[in-house]
Amino acid sequence: MTEFDGSAQSWSLVAFCAVVTVTLLLCVMTGPDRDDLAEFYTGYRTMSPLRNGLAIAGDYISAATVLTIGGVIALCGYDGVVLALSMTLSLMLLMFLLAEPLRNTGRFTLGDALSRRMPGRSVRITTCAVTLIALLPMMLVQLASTGQLLAYILGFTGSTMKTGCVVGVGALMIAYAAIGGMKGTALIQLLKMVMLLGSGAVVAVLVLRAFDWDPGALFTAAAEHSGAGQAYLRPGLQFAAGEHPRLDMISTQLTIVLGAACLPHVTMRMYTAGSARQVRRSMSWAVTAVAVFAVVITVVAVGATALVGREGLAAADPRGNTAYLLGSRAAFGAHLSRPETLLFTSVTTALFLTLLASVAGMILACANSLAHDVFATRSKPPGPQRETMLARVCALVVGVPAILLATLVQDRSLQPLATASFCVGASALAPALVYALFWRRCTRAGLLCTLIGGTLAVLVLMPGTSLVSGSPTAAFPGLDFHWFPFTTTGVASIPAGFLCGWVGTMLSGRSRKDRQRRLYDRVEPRILAGTALPRARAGAPPVTGGGG
Amino acid sequence: MSHDPHSPHPSSPVPPPHIPSWSVSALPHPWPPDEEPVEEPVAHARDGDPAEYEGDLPTRPLRRALPHRARGHHGDLRMLRRAYRRQRRVATLAALGYFVAFLLLSAYEPSVMTRPVTGGLSTGLLLGLVQLPVTWLAVLLYEYTARRYVDPLAARVRRHTPPDPLARAAEGEGLVGPGR
Numbered sequence: 001m002t003e004f005d006g007s008a009q010s011w012s013l014v015a016f017c018a019v020v021t022v023t024l025l026l027c028v029m030t031g032p033d034r035d036d037l038a039e040f041y042t043g044y045r046t047m048s049p050l051r052n053g054l055a056i057a058g059d060y061i062s063a064a065t066v067l068t069i070g071g072v073i074a075l076c077g078y079d080g081v082v083l084a085l086s087m088t089l090s091l092m093l094l095m096f097l098l099a100e101p102l103r104n105t106g107r108f109t110l111g112d113a114l115s116r117r118m119p120g121r122s123v124r125i126t127t128c129a130v131t132l133i134a135l136l137p138m139m140l141v142q143l144a145s146t147g148q149l150l151a152y153i154l155g156f157t158g159s160t161m162k163t164g165c166v167v168g169v170g171a172l173m174i175a176y177a178a179i180g181g182m183k184g185t186a187l188i189q190l191l192k193m194v195m196l197l198g199s200g201a202v203v204a205v206l207v208l209r210a211f212d213w214d215p216g217a218l219f220t221a222a223a224e225h226s227g228a229g230q231a232y233l234r235p236g237l238q239f240a241a242g243e244h245p246r247l248d249m250i251s252t253q254l255t256i257v258l259g260a261a262c263l264p265h266v267t268m269r270m271y272t273a274g275s276a277r278q279v280r281r282s283m284s285w286a287v288t289a290v291a292v293f294a295v296v297i298t299v300v301a302v303g304a305t306a307l308v309g310r311e312g313l314a315a316a317d318p319r320g321n322t323a324y325l326l327g328s329r330a331a332f333g334a335h336l337s338r339p340e341t342l343l344f345t346s347v348t349t350a351l352f353l354t355l356l357a358s359v360a361g362m363i364l365a366c367a368n369s370l371a372h373d374v375f376a377t378r379s380k381p382p383g384p385q386r387e388t389m390l391a392r393v394c395a396l397v398v399g400v401p402a403i404l405l406a407t408l409v410q411d412r413s414l415q416p417l418a419t420a421s422f423c424v425g426a427s428a429l430a431p432a433l434v435y436a437l438f439w440r441r442c443t444r445a446g447l448l449c450t451l452i453g454g455t456l457a458v459l460v461l462m463p464g465t466s467l468v469s470g471s472p473t474a475a476f477p478g479l480d481f482h483w484f485p486f487t488t489t490g491v492a493s494i495p496a497g498f499l500c501g502w503v504g505t506m507l508s509g510r511s512r513k514d515r516q517r518r519l520y521d522r523v524e525p526r527i528l529a530g531t532a533l534p535r536a537r538a539g540a541p542p543v544t545g546g547g548g
Numbered sequence: 549m550s551h552d553p554h555s556p557h558p559s560s561p562v563p564p565p566h567i568p569s570w571s572v573s574a575l576p577h578p579w580p581p582d583e584e585p586v587e588e589p590v591a592h593a594r595d596g597d598p599a600e601y602e603g604d605l606p607t608r609p610l611r612r613a614l615p616h617r618a619r620g621h622h623g624d625l626r627m628l629r630r631a632y633r634r635q636r637r638v639a640t641l642a643a644l645g646y647f648v649a650f651l652l653l654s655a656y657e658p659s660v661m662t663r664p665v666t667g668g669l670s671t672g673l674l675l676g677l678v679q680l681p682v683t684w685l686a687v688l689l690y691e692y693t694a695r696r697y698v699d700p701l702a703a704r705v706r707r708h709t710p711p712d713p714l715a716r717a718a719e720g721e722g723l724v725g726p727g728r
Binding site: 078082089092095096097216230236249257276277280281287291530 | 625628629632636639640643644647648650651652654655656658661662669670672673676677679680683684686687688690691694695699701702703705706708
């Protein structure tokens with residue numbers, strides 16, 4: 001059911017087709033040459049900090065982020081704003097703590113960075129497995145909501161059409177990842193961020209104008225129409241149904257802070273910078289872009305509640321996922337003139353592009369990890385041509401099952417999948433990165449224990465949370481087998497991840513720890529200061545970066 | 549010592565002449581050779597680019613334990629580590645501390661957070677929304693302190709570290725490309 005009138009729908013359809021054509025063309029044009037690994041995996045480090053920063057922000061803000069955060073802000077007010085803030089803080093922490101050491105030690109994938117300290121296949125293979133486990137649920141969420149969103153915008157309702165959309169969009173995303181490599185997907189992310197921020201800013205201005213530039217009036221009106229009165233502006237609405245609402249809220253926000261920025265498709269963009277200073281500047285641009293986006297989505301989503309009201313939002317989608325769209329539509333008033341239709345089309349196009357771009361980045365991260373960490377480290381390393389081809393084939397290998405699984409889950413609530421992804425990022429990847437980059441004594445056993453222990457903790461606890469069963473908005477609303485009284489596993493799995501690493505290291509014996517300490521001393525100059533890039537060979541494109 | 553299996557085999561094709569033979573060996577350890585690196589060479593080198601002295605390095609890899617290394621390098625490293633640690637800790641604790649305090653206040657003292665301040669906004673919302681310009685300022689401050697205090701130290705340390713043998717190996721592979 002959609003309230004967009006016919007002209008908005010047809011404009012949107014035209015715009016979508018144009019977007020698909022343009023982006024495919026971009027990918028083909030900027031795709032890497034056949035025999036250069038560095039170009040496929042890192043885009044040759046020739047992108048300016050602004051572009052790289054916007055690409056990082058683009059990878060970070062996925063379609064699920066826009067829709068979910070929009071929904072939570074629209075329905076729960078204060079809690080949603082805190083969620084948007086955690087999102088910004090996560091990227092900021094990545095910039096402060098991990099960005100430069102990662103860029104200094106990593107080469108193409110997370111496995112490279114971790115195995116710089118612990119050389120050997122075991123760490124690489126485990127990292128690849130954790131990457132897949134962390135990103136696959138996110139990919140499913142994005143793909144599955146594609147069908148819903150396109151159906152909503154374009155106005156069709158048949159489920160075969162929705163499945164067809166999922167398959168078609170999924171195939172496009174695989175194509176982007178395989179043809180474009182890092183650079184092609186970076187350009188798409190760039191395009192998406194520009195459109196999203198541009199159209200979002202205009203809509204936010206319109207929403208504020210509708211309330212005479214008074215944010216207080218906006219929030220008051222939203223509180224009146226939200227169905228919860230003043231509780232809308234107070235903390236705790238989102239978790240009110242749970243058993244330990246306060247601890248739940250704190251642990252959810254902290255999980256997002258720790259996990260969102262450690263996901264592999266975000267960290268892979270660290271390696272595309274030429275030097276530590278470049279990565280720092282890229283990250284400043286990225287954090288700024290994400291902060292601006294947080295303001296935009298707050299204003300638009302609160303405007304959605306104020307202008308449309310809770311009933312309207314819940315009728316369209318019980319979790320409020322379409323709040324961003326409804327808010328944009330409502331900001332234009334009842335009757336759309338020609339320029340307003342175009343502006344609204346740009347909003348829908350931005351969302352469509354967000355959908356396309358998110359999964360492309362994730363597929364690329366998984367494919368890179370599979371190709372580089374698992375297949376390319378066997379006893380006879382393949383040449384650069386074969387490894388590039390291998391990475392492209394891996395994009396297919398990862399993408400096709402993701403599409404198939406997405407068509408199966410598209411009718412259920414997808415919240416637990418997205419949450420599981422963040423939890424794995426926070427419980428396995430964040431501790432592993434912190435230990436590997438900063439802890440002298442960490443041994444290989446400790447690192448493996450962190451990765452495996454954190455992931456297992458999430459996988460064991462997640463099915464028992466209240467997002468999977470036991471509440472009307474859960475994935476299986478009819479059943480009730482939840483025994484873990486929180487909505488995220490963070491409160492138990494994050495300490496478990498850190499603890500497993502510590503225990504694993506302590507049990508490794510003194511000689512191993514001492515050896516690791518010595519190895520760390522050798523690697524530390526690289527972690528802290530990086531190395532100068534080798535000078536450009538004759539005839540090759542110049543390599544930028546170098547001395548900070 | 550553990551090898552990184554990703555380094556090229558000794559039996560790989562003859563490397564191009566400007567890559568010294570020692571870096572193609574199977575030992576990827578990144579510490580500098582035992583001798584002091586010779587003085588910064590020729591005029592056309594970019595400042596601080598240690599890759600330039602490649603031609604002067606010994607042809608066999610040297611493997612000595614840490615204490616025998618150049619003193620200056622070690623002192624620089626210690627200063628870098630301290631500067632880096634201080635910056636990292638201050639930045640992280642400030643950002644994370646503010647946020648955790650905000651969360652705890654929101655959860656356990658909602659009366660503080662819901663006191664209205666201006667218009668219809670409560671303290672909590674205002675504190676939350678103010679976090680955004682504060683974020684921008686924090687990022688700018690971080691960049692400034694890094695550029696001022698950490699980068700010069702890092703450049704000094706980098707001068708004494710030989711270039712990454714793995715990256716050079718990749719460059720070598722890229723060159724050999726279609727001929728394989």
